Amino acid sequence: MKKFATLLIAGMTLFGGAALAEEGATPAKGINYSFEGPFGTFDRAQLQRGYKVYKEVCSNCHSMKLLSFRNLADKGGPSFTVEQVKALAASFTIHDGPDTKGDMFDRPGLASDVFPSPYANPEAAAAANGAVPPDLTLITKAREGWHGTFNQLWNGIGGPQYVYSLLTGYAEPSAELEKEKPEGKYYNPYFQAGSWISMPPPLADGLVTFDDGAPNNVEDMAKDVTAFLAWTAEPKMEERKQTGFEVLIYLAVLAGLLYFVKKKTWANVSH
Amino acid sequence: MSGPNKYQPTSAFGKWFHERLPIVGFAKDHMLDFPTPKNLNYWYTFGGILAVMLVVQIITGIVLVMHYTPQTDLAFNSVEHIMRDVNYGWLLRYMHMNGASMFFIAVYIHMFRGMYYGSYKAPREVLWMLGVIIYLVMMATAFMGYVLPWGQMSFWGAKVITNLFSAIPFVGDSVTTWLWGGYSVDNPTLNRFFSLHYLLPFVLAALVALHIWALHVPGNTNPTGINIKGPQDTVPFHPYYTMKDAFAIVVFFMFYALFVFYGPNYMGDAVNYVPANPLVTPAHIKPEWYYLPFYAILRSVPDKLLGVIAMFSSILILLALPWLDTSKVRSGNYRPIFKGFFVVFAIVCVALGFIGSKPPEGSYVIWGRILTAYYFIHFLVILPLLGLLETPNPLPASIADDVLAKKKPMMLAPAE
Amino acid sequence: MSTADHAHTDVNRRDFLFIATGAVAAVGGALVAWPFINQMNPDAAVLALASIDVDLAPIAEGQAVTFKWRGNPLIVRHRTKPEIEAAKAVKMEELKDNVARNANAKSGDLATDENRVVGGKAEYLVMLGVCTHLGCVPDGANPSREFAVVEGATKTGGWFCPCHGSQYDTAGRIRKGPAPENLAVPQYAYLSDTKIRVG
Numbered sequence: 001m002k003k004f005a006t007l008l009i010a011g012m013t014l015f016g017g018a019a020l021a022e023e024g025a026t027p028a029k030g031i032n033y034s035f036e037g038p039f040g041t042f043d044r045a046q047l048q049r050g051y052k053v054y055k056e057v058c059s060n061c062h063s064m065k066l067l068s069f070r071n072l073a074d075k076g077g078p079s080f081t082v083e084q085v086k087a088l089a090a091s092f093t094i095h096d097g098p099d100t101k102g103d104m105f106d107r108p109g110l111a112s113d114v115f116p117s118p119y120a121n122p123e124a125a126a127a128a129n130g131a132v133p134p135d136l137t138l139i140t141k142a143r144e145g146w147h148g149t150f151n152q153l154w155n156g157i158g159g160p161q162y163v164y165s166l167l168t169g170y171a172e173p174s175a176e177l178e179k180e181k182p183e184g185k186y187y188n189p190y191f192q193a194g195s196w197i198s199m200p201p202p203l204a205d206g207l208v209t210f211d212d213g214a215p216n217n218v219e220d221m222a223k224d225v226t227a228f229l230a231w232t233a234e235p236k237m238e239e240r241k242q243t244g245f246e247v248l249i250y251l252a253v254l255a256g257l258l259y260f261v262k263k264k265t266w267a268n269v270s271h
Numbered sequence: 272m273s274g275p276n277k278y279q280p281t282s283a284f285g286k287w288f289h290e291r292l293p294i295v296g297f298a299k300d301h302m303l304d305f306p307t308p309k310n311l312n313y314w315y316t317f318g319g320i321l322a323v324m325l326v327v328q329i330i331t332g333i334v335l336v337m338h339y340t341p342q343t344d345l346a347f348n349s350v351e352h353i354m355r356d357v358n359y360g361w362l363l364r365y366m367h368m369n370g371a372s373m374f375f376i377a378v379y380i381h382m383f384r385g386m387y388y389g390s391y392k393a394p395r396e397v398l399w400m401l402g403v404i405i406y407l408v409m410m411a412t413a414f415m416g417y418v419l420p421w422g423q424m425s426f427w428g429a430k431v432i433t434n435l436f437s438a439i440p441f442v443g444d445s446v447t448t449w450l451w452g453g454y455s456v457d458n459p460t461l462n463r464f465f466s467l468h469y470l471l472p473f474v475l476a477a478l479v480a481l482h483i484w485a486l487h488v489p490g491n492t493n494p495t496g497i498n499i500k501g502p503q504d505t506v507p508f509h510p511y512y513t514m515k516d517a518f519a520i521v522v523f524f525m526f527y528a529l530f531v532f533y534g535p536n537y538m539g540d541a542v543n544y545v546p547a548n549p550l551v552t553p554a555h556i557k558p559e560w561y562y563l564p565f566y567a568i569l570r571s572v573p574d575k576l577l578g579v580i581a582m583f584s585s586i587l588i589l590l591a592l593p594w595l596d597t598s599k600v601r602s603g604n605y606r607p608i609f610k611g612f613f614v615v616f617a618i619v620c621v622a623l624g625f626i627g628s629k630p631p632e633g634s635y636v637i638w639g640r641i642l643t644a645y646y647f648i649h650f651l652v653i654l655p656l657l658g659l660l661e662t663p664n665p666l667p668a669s670i671a672d673d674v675l676a677k678k679k680p681m682m683l684a685p686a687e
Numbered sequence: 688m689s690t691a692d693h694a695h696t697d698v699n700r701r702d703f704l705f706i707a708t709g710a711v712a713a714v715g716g717a718l719v720a721w722p723f724i725n726q727m728n729p730d731a732a733v734l735a736l737a738s739i740d741v742d743l744a745p746i747a748e749g750q751a752v753t754f755k756w757r758g759n760p761l762i763v764r765h766r767t768k769p770e771i772e773a774a775k776a777v778k779m780e781e782l783k784d785n786v787a788r789n790a791n792a793k794s795g796d797l798a799t800d801e802n803r804v805v806g807g808k809a810e811y812l813v814m815l816g817v818c819t820h821l822g823c824v825p826d827g828a829n830p831s832r833e834f835a836v837v838e839g840a841t842k843t844g845g846w847f848c849p850c851h852g853s854q855y856d857t858a859g860r861i862r863k864g865p866a867p868e869n870l871a872v873p874q875y876a877y878l879s880d881t882k883i884r885v886g
Contacts, residue, residue, distance in 0.1 A: 038533055066351045070735050100745065100752070112735035134545070138351070141536060142544035149628075153534065157541055193554070233544075236354070236361040243362065244532020250715055251525045257708040258518040264701050265514045269506055270674050271309040334726050356731040359722035 026189045028145030028161035029168070033227055036156070038245070041238050042231050047078035049210050050228025053221050056208050058136060061129055061199075063117035066137035067232050070111040076238035077231055085111050092116055130184050131198040139163060140226065141233040143192065159233070160226040165190040167222035170201040277304070301487055306505035307512050308493035310674050314388075315491070316519035317381040319512075323520050324374045325479065329472050331367040332416075339419065341465035343458045346421035347546040365535040371413050372538040373527045375561035378406060386592075387613055389601035390492045396593040398485035403589045405478045408471055410562065410586075415468040421461065422543030423553050429456045429464070431556060435569075438579040455549060495673045496602025497666055504670035555630060563627030564620050568646065570631045571639040581643065588650050595650050597658030605664040609657055616649045738886030740878065743811055751827055753816060756885055760816035760824050761873070766844075766857060771809045773839035774800040774858035783861050789872040798869055803858045806877050813875055813883065814859045820866035823850035836862035846870070 034043040051072065054064070069089035072080045080088065089109035094116055097104035109116070119125035126132045134142075145158020145165065152158075166188060173187035177195075181187070185196040203218045210216055214224075231237070278296030280286040289296055338357050340349035353360035382402070385391060391399035418429045433450050437443040452459030490499060499505055506512075530537060536544075538560060542553045558566050568585050572578035588595075603609050619642050626639045667673035739756055741763055746752050751764035766774075779785045779797055787802040796802045804812060816824045825846035834845045836854050845862075846855040853864030860869040875885040 066348065066355065068732070068735065070731075071355070074731075100742075107740075110738070112732075112737050138544040142541050144541050153537060156534075157536070159541065240361060240365075240532055240535070244528060247528050247532065248525060250711075250718075251521055251528060254708070254711050254715060255518060255521040255525065257704070257711055258514065258521055260704055261708050262514040262518045264704060265510050269309060269511065270678055271506075330723065334723055337727065338730075352730075352732065356733075358725040358728055358730060360726060360730070362722055363726060 025192050025194075026165075026169075027147075028158045028165040028190060030155075030158075031161055031164055031223065033160060033223075033230065035227070035230060035237060038241060040241070042076065042078075043227065044079045045212055045214070046224050046227045047231050048080065049212070049214055049221075050224040050226070050231075051078055051080075052210065053203075053208050053225035054136070054228055057202050057221075058225065059115070059118060061118055061125070061133040062136045063119070063125075063133075064115040064137050064232065065117060065135050066114070068112060068114045069109060071232075071235060073111075074235060077235055078228070082111070089113060129198060133199065136229055136232065138233045140230045160230040162190070162192070163229060164222050164226045166197075167203055167226070168219055301483075303507065303509040303513075305487065305508040306490065306499070306502070307508045308491055308499060308504060308670050309506045309511070310493050310495065310670050311491065311512070311515075312494055313515075313519055314380065314384040315493075316516050317377050317384065319516035320377045320520050320523045321374065321381060322479065324370060324377055325472065325475060328367060328370050328374060329476070331363050331370060332469070332472065334363055335367055336469065339465075341419065341462050343421060343461055343547070346419060346461060350420045362531070365531045369527065369530045369535060369538060371416065372530070372559070372561065373523070374409065375413070377523070378409065379561075382406070382589075383617060386616075387603040388492055388494060389496055389596065389598070389603065391593045392596065392601050393593065394489045395485070395492065398482065398489075399593055400590050401478060401482045401485055403586070405475060405482060406589075407586060408475050408478060412468060412471040412475065413559065413561070415464040415471070417559060418456075418461065418464045419468065420543060421547045423545045423547055423551075424540045424543040424556070426456060426547035426549065427552055427556050428558055429460060432558075433460075435579050435582075438576040440576065457549075492601065493670060494602060494604055495667055495670055496600065496605065497670065497673075500669045500671075557628055560624065560628070563625075564623035564646075565627075567623040567627035567639050568643045570627070571636070571643040585643075585646060588647070592650065592654075596654045597656075598654075598661065598663070599658070600663040600666065605666055606657075606661055607664060608661045612649065612653055612657065616646075619645050619649070736886055738884055740882060740884050741813075742882055744881040746811075748810070754885075756815075756873070761885060762812075762814055762816040762827065762859075762870075764812045764827065766810055766812055769839055769841050770844045770857040771800065773837055773841075773844070774803075774856060774860075776838050777856065777858075777860070781862075783863075784868045786869070787872075788869040790874040791872065791876075798858075798860050800858045803860070803869075803872060805872075805875060805883075808877070811883075812857075812859060813885065814870045814872045817871070818848040818850065818853055818866055819861065819868040819870065820848065820851055820853050820864070823848050825849075825853065825855055825870070 034040055034046070069085055069092075072078055072088065073082050073085045089111050092109035092113070092115070093106050094109045094113050095104060096107050099105055119128065122132045140159035140163055141157075143157075143159050143162040144152075145160075145162035146152070146155070169188050169190040171187055171189065173181065173195075177187065182196050185198055186200055187195060188197045189195055191197040203221050205217050208216055208221055214220065234240075278289070278293070278299045280289045280295070285295070335353060338349065338353045338360065340346055350364065353364050355361075357363075385399065385402070414428070414432060418425045433447055433456065436450060437447045439446055448454065450460070451457065452463065540557070540559075545553075557563070565582050565585055569578045569582040572581045598606060598609065600606055603613055623639070623642050623646065626635050626642065629635045631639070667676060737757060739754060739761075741754060741761075743763065743765070746763060746765045748765050749767045751762055754761040754763065777800075779799070782798055785798050787796040787798050789796065789802055789805075791805050792802045800809060801807065803814075818825050825848040827844075827846040832847060833842045834847070834854055834856070835842075836856050837843065837845050838856075844857045846859065847853075848855075848864065848866065851865050853866035854862050855866075855870055856862050858869075859872075861867070873885055875883045878884050
């Protein structure tokens with residue numbers, strides 16, 4: 001039976017190895033983030049910068065429907081203060097209503113509001129952009145930067161890296177490819193649905209100025225905003241890893257104790 | 272099986288209650304005193320692990336339902352509401368989601384253990400068949416649960432799997448329409464899947480009770496495969512196996528916790544974080560990992576109806592296993608040739624799973640067909656013939672003898 | 688398991704091991720129960736304390752408007768002069784509950800009419816329409832109903848709970864019936880002369 005287990009593992013490794021080299025599209029750039037690994041945490045300043053990039057650039061076309069302003073002050077997130085969040089929420093206009101007369105009205109945002117969407121409905125979004133810009137809240141959990149059973153086990157699915165690669169991956173198509181260029185599309189070899197993307201290159205060097213004076217090249221902004229999007233997709237990540245560490249320590253202690261209990265129990269039985 | 276009513280209540284109330292409902296005595300007979308072979312190894316702890324996992328799934332499921340909304344416009348967001356706003360919602364949801372995978376890991380080990388040690392052989396055929404039915408109900412439950420978050424893979428998985436029934440001659444289309452409650456997978460489908468996903472775990476619990484009942488009639492098998500000859504072969508279930516199972520369960524929980532806390536979405540599919548869109552099919556549709564071998568079998572047959580038949584047969588054939596294996600010897604430990612075929616079969620199952628995860632193109636198709644054929648040959652040709660042709664190794668006289676013989680020569684045996 | 692052939696110290700060590708393991712397992716069980724209990728508490732979205740702005744200008748004297756605030760009815764009444772006078776005339780010792788029950792007042796404040804409103808604006812009474820008995824909505828809309836508890840020349844006004852007959856006076860204070868407390872005044876503030884933010 002032990003031999004069987006060894007063989008099974010060997011077999012799985014073999015197939016897993018084969019799986020590494022699978023799938024089309026260019027694999028995402030393997031950049032590193034502070035939040036990777038079992039003890040990784042978000043870089044607060046980076047999340048705040050990423051928020052700024054999101055607000056000034058992405059939010060013009062992309063919604064963020066699952067995030068509320070109040071989340072920006074949550075533990076394990078960008079750690080804006082409650083006052084900052086109130087001010088920042090108030091800078092958005094929320095379409096609300098009906099009031100007592102039955103009319104809709106606009107008001108400044110409150111911390112409890114969710115981020116307003118740039119378009120009233122998907123049809124309007126598609127009409128304005130040629131395709132529906134996907135909601136960004138979960139984007140880094142919904143996209144894979146690379147494939148392979150074991151590759152993903154060790155390195156994650158590469159969601160933030162995918163978005164990063166997409167943002168920084170616009171290129172001039174070769175003359176041959178240029179001929180197949182569909183109307184209104186841009187060449188981006190990292191795009192999962194086949195190299196031609198409707199989104200024009202969203203970032204340009206120096207487009208967003210950071211309050212902390214951090215560098216604002218395309219790569220820097222892309223990294224900041226994808227870190228922010230990794231947080232919006234998994235806002236409880238820090239709590240999860242922290243809890244997990246405690247749970248594993250506890251289980252290890254209990255397993256150790258139970259091992260000796262079991263051993264003592266069986267001590268006078270030959271088996 | 273221990274004789275009934277050995278339990279003697281000590282208190283007056285205990286006596287009064289026992290005469291009216293002997294549940295304490297019943298529990299004592301079956302959960303504490305039950306004579307169990309003394310040589311069970313750790314592969315036998317997965318039954319206990321499965322019972323615990325069923326409880327974990329039911330409890331986490333019940334609390335998730337307190338926050339989930341089974342409505343196509345709201346389902347996806349309500350799951351995210353659980354992940355973001357509900358107190359410890361992320362933990363409960365990840366426990367439930369990964370718990371399903373852990374459940375299947377444990378059930379597959381449990382099944383392969385049974386196949387290796389011949390646990391399906393007389394007089395345990397009904398026990399084994401109940402197990403196969405439990406496995407089928409588990410698959411149905413997990414499938415319907417996967418639909419509930421209403422992501423892209425939820426929707427398209429539901430659509431593809433329910434479409435299997437359209438292969439039924441003459442009435443196929445009517446049956447799928449009936450399953451959907453409409454012309455496609457939609458709100459009525461989500462609602463009925465939710466209802467059944469809540470119901471089936473309790474059906475599972477009842478089936479598990481029957482499974483344990485059927486186990487306690489002949490008692491456990493053991494790695495030697497020979498019957499219990501007397502008290503020297505057994506120990507009471509408690510504390511010997513309660514403690515051993517408890518240790519195994521905690522170790523299994525560590526494995527489980529690694530996924531819940533450090534790779535919660537590894538077992539899932541990224542596409543399921545995109546809300547369901549009935550107008551766009553994702554590029555690579557594939558079911559959760561635990562269905563992949565059967566999915567590969569389905570795709571290996573080029574005909575729609577025959578593919579569906581092959582897929583269902585690959586599971587239902589397990590019901591006939593007690594009669595397909597003609598060997599008089601129960602345990603694979605004493606069957607030198609069977610051992611080899613068993614390992615090959617296990618690798619074929621894993622390989623089928625791998626094929627199932629790949630797009631049906633190129634060499635994957637050929638390999639899928641070869642492996643599918645082998646899967647059925649294993650049951651229909653190899654096992655029946657092997658029992659007749661193979662010369663088994665000599666069996667020990669009793670469990671106690673075997674234990675003593677093993678003690679002497681080596682200290683290398685697994686820590687037991 | 689017989690322990691007869693074991694040394695005494697061994698038995699002690701074994702018992703200690705069993706007790707320690709049981710204790711660790713019990714603590715773990717208790718800890719793991721907490722997420723399952725706590726998940727039923729109000730979630731972060733509920734706790735985000737939604738507030739509403741109410742424009743008082745359109746509410747005419749003698750009129751009451753009900754808003755929905757955090758799932759409960761919020762009564763805003765523009766009181767008439769006789770109603771205010773009637774409320775002011777009540778002596779504290781006549782009250783069943785002489786605590787202000789006003790989230791904006793200090794904890795020891797008495798239930799004077801001044802303490803039932805905010806900013807000395809006696810004409811606007813803002814309170815939750817939740818009877819302090821068992822939670823029904825007290826009815827203040829019937830102008831012709833006479834209240835035994837309303838002082839002064841006009842014996843109408845105040846609130847009557849249809850469920851079990853509790854009667855509140857024109858300042859929303861409990862005067863008769865099974866309810867134990869005055870109607871609660873939530874936290875609110877004047878944004879301008881005719882606009883308040885509740886919550």
